[in-house]
Amino acid sequence: MVPVESSIYSTEEQVHEFDTVGSTATNVADGFTMAAVGDLLYARPVTKGHYPGLRDVLRIFNGADVTFGNLETNILDFESNGCPQAEYGGAYLIGSPELARDLRAMGFNLVSRANNHTLDWGVEGMRETTRLLDRSGIAHAGAGENLAQARAARFLETPRGRVALVSFAATFEPMARACDPAGEAPGRPGLSAIRLTKSIVVPAKMLDSLRQVREILPWYAPPPDDPSRVVINEVIFKSGKKAGYSYDPNPRDMDEIIRNVRRGKQLSDFCLATNHGHEPEECIPEPPDYEQRFARMTIDAGADVYLNHGPHHVRGIEIYKGRPIFYGLGNFFNQDLRTPVGADMYEAHGKDPRLDSDADVTAHEMAVGYPMAEGFVPLSASLYYESIISVARYEKNRLAELRLHPIELRRSERLANRGVPRLAPESQGRAVLERVRKLSEPFGTSIVIEDGVGLIRLQTN
Template sequence: MGNQSHEERMHRGGRTEGYDVAGSIETNVADGFTLVAVGDLIVSRPLTKNNQPGFGAIVDLLRGADVTFGNMETNIFDIRCFKGSPQAEYGGAYHVSLPELGPDLKAMGFNIVSYANNHTYDWGYEGMRETCRALDQNGIVYAGVGENLAQAGAARFLETPRGRVALVSFASTFTPMSRACNPAGEAPGRPGLNALRLAKSIVVTPEMLENLRKIRAYLPNSSHDSEVPDRVVVSGVTYKSGEKVGYSYEANPADVTHIVRNLRQGKQFADFCIATNHGHEPGNWSQEPADYERALAHRLIDAGADAYVTHGPHQLRGIEVYKGRPIFYSVGNFIMDDLRTPVGADMFDAYGKDPRTHTDAEVTAAEMSTGYTSDPGFKDPVFYESIITVSRFEQNHLVELRLYPIELGHSKRFANRGVPNLAPLPLAKSILERLQKLSKPFGTEITIDNGVGVIRP
């Protein structure tokens, strides 16, 4: 592939390179192009050299693709010389890994990652910059963060023999102070992540809404200036009328415009484009995506994305194929080897621990078992059951999507838990049957072939 002539590259996959009617460059990868997409990389140490049983088969899958993608949900630095500090705002836990993780991720096969998530700023902009430096030093392309919003939102590029790949990364779940901004007048820009802000509402029945309206009328200093028939705001919380009680989200139009523009530009400079979102909404407890996300995924694919990948909820959600492009509404966890140390003082306080008598491991165990604030924690084995997705493209369209079930050792002792292995057949069947059920509302049919899920659009 590396020795293709200009003419061959111009006609890869049987299509001529050029602009489509929307002004975006068409997908233009060579036949046989493969994308591996996995979920959260919550890892605190190198894994390829410690002879974890079964991990070699996982690495073989990762190394076999043209593009191997995951969500970088930790920070990389040496605490002995680190100049930053744990932040008062953090993503539920202080994620940190040893500098050896950089070359180890490369050795696993990862060549492109997202880095916009709720843990980007656990250790402030210093931690973010150290992590970016570690990824750069090891030739791993990353997107979603930068010294200002323009950099954080920009597409980043990976060169492969079968085509140039763009990645646009954003996060709908993030700590407020981690959001990047551009310069304005004399004010400089702010380093951080590419954020997709969401306006959250609680959906209630019409009868409930009327009762809330009555409650608001009795509250002091309540304003009715902007009365809307189907919604009411009580103490800053928006309630709106609907048939089913639950949560609803509206994506910030300016953020969506910014993301679409960067995705279009990314595709114009690449042969293949990945859009990726880190979002926990409506919560880690939910096996269904938030109500805004399907329309957003379709819009991004319409704008030129060749795959849409969500990570964050820590468990699997359904898969859709839209216009010959895969949409993963959550690829779950890939590594949860969370032997994190050090732990900030705020986290000791959050779990009622005393750093003079309790250990970092005891704080981590408390967080994993009880969760942070409204999070249910990670007691349920469902958080330790996931997949490796392998998408193969011919004629620039998805022709086969293979799903390899993995398990992360829920029942293992703390020091060995969280490292992926291919799931044994009975568990693999259970994981895939759950994924069949979750994908059915999207019109997706998954067949099971000897413990591997297969989608053939």
């Protein structure tokens, strides 16, 4: 053993070295810029197509060190890789093999993979997507050959600092969840999941009535130890002031994700944590009750930004300890060119593949939506075709400015052409930004609108 007095380091140097390992500070060169969008519901290449206004959108990415999006599709040649699974994320999302090169041509260099469509085309489809992204030089995280690989941070080298990405999903298909080896059993390929236990919140009087219902059912068993809830057929009810939904994250999943965020930041200069979650319900403007606490935990662990890209429409923005939390960035692509479509989806929508086309199935799917207090909201609603591009600029290792560019996705065009972004017209763009501004107010975030762009300015001194 080397005597303490012979160490080449002083006590102060040893402490500084230890503290550096655990540092959560941002460490990028001045002018570091991150462009972030939401979901890439993307099927066909666009950079060589006829989409007036697309180039104006892509110019926003110019000069960005990181351009991020959630890849909510599989990239593969279905004739040689993968097949539609019996369990899928509501639609069989697939894109042509050229998409990876097309993404790179647009400027994307970092994408998340964990979402409810990761295994729509099986493990083969997941692996082929990985291969094509790797070949195109796009860093990605959230899917892997086992849970450790799916959980792990992945890295992107930029001239102003190394960037880490940790990707996970709260909304996912059960069979898509990756797992680690156990004894002789091998690990399972899939995505990094954060499991949620869902409860339905009802008024106290209604809970008493549900308790009576439970007691008269023939499978009645002694009530649970927790008197604040009632469980009927594995559905959990609990009382609260406002009816709605409540979520409890799996503690082990939380711990593992936080550990990987911490590890990602230890090995990088800038870290993104991204969650794909549709909760509490797809068209509800507020985030689920668990998410603010969990988002803040990722930032406390070292994340420089937290992004949720699941609800497919914009939600509010919070600035926590000088770092942004995006509760919903909306869709950047919403292409409805879902082809081929698996037989299960034809059956689910009452269509016959001998008579109907893939587009007929998609049209029926887009007419399906969500009943809300203010009326029925179909998937074809303008809500899902309006969103923002966020551009964050850093000075002195602090967020100096956040710019929000409103876009719209050609909702009025025919099926073959819609879902591709262009800058929103002035009145529509202002409406989108006003929506984000209003939804951000409960988080104490102030957004001003100047020249058609939303601005969040922070002090860097």
